[in-house]
Structures are given as C-alpha cells and as structure tokens.
Amino acid sequence: MRILQLSDTHLGVRSRPPTGAPPGWSRADDHRLAFDRALALADDVDLVVHTGDLFDRSRPPRKAAEEAIAALGAVARRVPVIVLRGNHDRRGLHRNIPSLPNLRVVDTAERIDIGGFILGAVPHFYSGDGWAAAARIAEGADLLIAHQSFEGSRVPGFRFRVGTPHETVGEQHLPSGVRTIATGHLHPRQVVQLGDATIVHCGSTERTSFTERLQTKGVVRWTFGAAAEWEMIDLPSRAMAVVTDASDLARVAPGTLVRAVDPQLEHEAVARGGWVYEHVERPFVVRPAEAQVALPM
Numbered sequence: 001m002r003i004l005q006l007s008d009t010h011l012g013v014r015s016r017p018p019t020g021a022p023p024g025w026s027r028a029d030d031h032r033l034a035f036d037r038a039l040a041l042a043d044d045v046d047l048v049v050h051t052g053d054l055f056d057r058s059r060p061p062r063k064a065a066e067e068a069i070a071a072l073g074a075v076a077r078r079v080p081v082i083v084l085r086g087n088h089d090r091r092g093l094h095r096n097i098p099s100l101p102n103l104r105v106v107d108t109a110e111r112i113d114i115g116g117f118i119l120g121a122v123p124h125f126y127s128g129d130g131w132a133a134a135a136r137i138a139e140g141a142d143l144l145i146a147h148q149s150f151e152g153s154r155v156p157g158f159r160f161r162v163g164t165p166h167e168t169v170g171e172q173h174l175p176s177g178v179r180t181i182a183t184g185h186l187h188p189r190q191v192v193q194l195g196d197a198t199i200v201h202c203g204s205t206e207r208t209s210f211t212e213r214l215q216t217k218g219v220v221r222w223t224f225g226a227a228a229e230w231e232m233i234d235l236p237s238r239a240m241a242v243v244t245d246a247s248d249l250a251r252v253a254p255g256t257l258v259r260a261v262d263p264q265l266e267h268e269a270v271a272r273g274g275w276v277y278e279h280v281e282r283p284f285v286v287r288p289a290e291a292q293v294a295l296p297m
Contacts (some may be wrong), residue, residue, distance in 0.1 A: 001117045002045040003143070003222040006038040007184030008204035010088065012064030013056040018257060018277040020270035027277075030238045031056075032067060034206035037235050038219045042075050045221065047114060051184035051202055052086025052124060052147025054093065065096045076102035080114060085123035086147040086184060109134035111141065117224065120144040120178065124185065127166050132173035140177035142224060147184045150199045152192045156211055171195035180228040188215050189232060200230055206237055210259050210278065213240035240277075243269055 015027040042048050054068060075081055082104045085093050092107040099105075104112070106121040113119075120138020124147040125131035131148055138144045149160045151170045162170035171194050174181075181199040189203030202220045207213055218235040222228065239256040243249060243265045252258060254273030260266040266276045 001224040003047045004042050004045040005049050005182050005202045005220040006205055007051040007202040008053040009035045010053055010056040011068055012060040018275035021275040031206050038205050039071055039075050042079055048081045049145050050083040051145050052084045053088040058091035072103055073100050084121055084145055084147055087124040109137050111137045118142050122146050128169045128173045131169055135175045138178055139175045144178045144181045149185055150192055150194055153186055155186055155188055187212055210240055
C-alpha cells in the first residue's frame with residue numbers, strides 16, 4: 001500500500017494584499033498552488049489522505065471550496081481520497097465538500113477498510129481524553145490518521161506536553177496495537193516517538209506566517225509492506241525575509257515576501273522586487289534567528 005499524505009493546506013486564507021505584488025494577488029494563491037503541487041504526486045500511490053485543515057476557516061470562500069472540490073474530485077477519479085476534519089474545519093467538512101465517488105470526508109472517527117488495509121481516521125479533538133475515546137476504533141489498525149498535537153512534538157520555542165495545551169495526546173491516550181500515526185495540525189514537519197508508536201507530522205504545504213520562513217514544506221509518501229516506511233518530499237514554498245538593514249536587501253529576490261522594520265526599507269525592498277507583507281513598527285528587537293533570510297527555492 002502506497003499512500004500520499006498532505007496536510008494543513010489552509011485554502012482560502014485571508015490576507016491583505018502585499019505592497020508590490022501583482023494586482024489582485026493574495027496569499028490564497030500560494031496555498032492553492034501548493035495544494036495543486038501536492039496533489040500532482042498522486043499518480044503513483046494507492047491512496048491519498050489529507051490530515052486536516054483543508055480550509056483556513058470553517059466557512060471558506062465559495063471560490064476556495066469550488067476549487068478544492070474540483071481538484072479532489074479529479075484525483076478521486078484515479079485513486080481513493082480521504083479528507084480528515086481539522087480544527088480549522090471545526091464546523092465539519094461535509095458542509096463544504098459534497099459526497100463524490102471515491103472521495104471520503106471524515107468528520108467523525110471512522111475505521112476504514114481499503115482492500116484489507118485497515119486505517120483509523122480520527123479528526124481533531126480539543127482534549128486528549130476526548131481524542132482517546134474516539135481513537136479506540138483504531139485499535140490494531142495498520143495506520144491511524146489524525147489532526148492532533150502529540151507529546152514531544154515541537155514548534156519554535158515550545159514543546160507539547162500532556163495537558164499543555166489540553167488537546168495534547170500522550171502515550172496513555174494511544175489505542176492499543178497502533179504503531180504508526182500520520183498526523184497534521186503542527187506546521188513544522190517532524191517525527192516523534194511516543195511509546196511504541198511512531199508519529200509523523202506531515203507539516204503544512206506552504207509557509208503560513210513569518211515564523212515558518214525557514215521551514216521546508218512538502219508532503220509525505222508512505223509505503224506499507226513488511227514495515228511502514230515514509231519519505232518526506234520537499235515542495236517549493238514562498239520565500240520570506242525579515243529585512244532589518246540595507247545589507248539584508250541584497251538577498252531579497254523578486255517575489256519574496258518581506259517583513260520590514262521601517263518604511264524606508266519597505267520602499268527599497270519593493271524596488272528590488274520584493275513584496276512587503278508586514279511592517280513592524282519601531283522599537284523592534286531582532287533575535288538572531290529572525291535575522292536569517294529564507295532564499296527562494
């Protein structure tokens with residue numbers, strides 16, 4: 001069984017137009033392009049799973065919903081597709097994604113049999129205990145897909161622990177017999193060992209904020225044979241740069257989203273082809289990590 005996992009596509013994201021960007025452009029265009037690039041890898045797999053936060057909000061723009069339906073439907077004509085509800089999809093995906101042949105939308109926990117391959121699908125819960133109760137349906141499954149934070153997972157400056165936040169899943173919450181979990185929710189991709197279970201965070205398909213500007217984005221391709229194997233596949237992402245002084249401007253490539261510390265740097269960045277997305281008023285202290293510039297891929 002070969003599976004393509006993508007996650008946290010956040011289609012229909014709202015953003016103000018960056019200064020210097022083409023007329024009518026928004027970050028929603030980046031997220032749609034990343035979604036299309038991810039789905040383009042579906043030709044050599046047996047199953048596609050989206051592990052949550054298909055949309056950026058529970059009531060997505062009509063255009064975003066229509067584009068998602070068309071793209072997922074096209075893939076589902078070739079290979080089965082499962083889409084899991086994330087926290088941003090908290091009102092339920094069935095509101096926005098109709099029933100289509102070969103496309104399964106999971107708003108509540110399900111145990112799914114695909115040609116003898118058993119998959120437990122558990123959407124997002126706001127408590128570890130609530131998630132554990134729902135996840136019992138996945139006992140002994142070949143793979144559990146989720147949209148959750150697990151103990152030991154990290155985002156910049158923070159490590160998840162049971163109870164912090166309340167939704168974090170610990171070893172005591174895992175269903176028995178499950179050794180492999182493919183999850184969404186956290187945007188930095190990573191692998192965490194929790195008891196006997198290996199948890200693979202797919203990460204988001206596109207950088208959603210400047211805190212992610214140094215993160216590589218993409219998808220995960222799984223192969224299930226005698227053992228579960230996974231490969232993280234890199235995909236291009238929008239370059240982002242924090243511009244703190246004139247020397248940073250030399251590294252601003254056309255199309256880079258720029259966070260500038262004063263208006264003069266904004267003007268110079270646009271003149272070099274950058275798109276100013278965020279202006280930070282002085283006083284502003286730049287930590288060493290924030291001074292790094294993400295170069296185009």
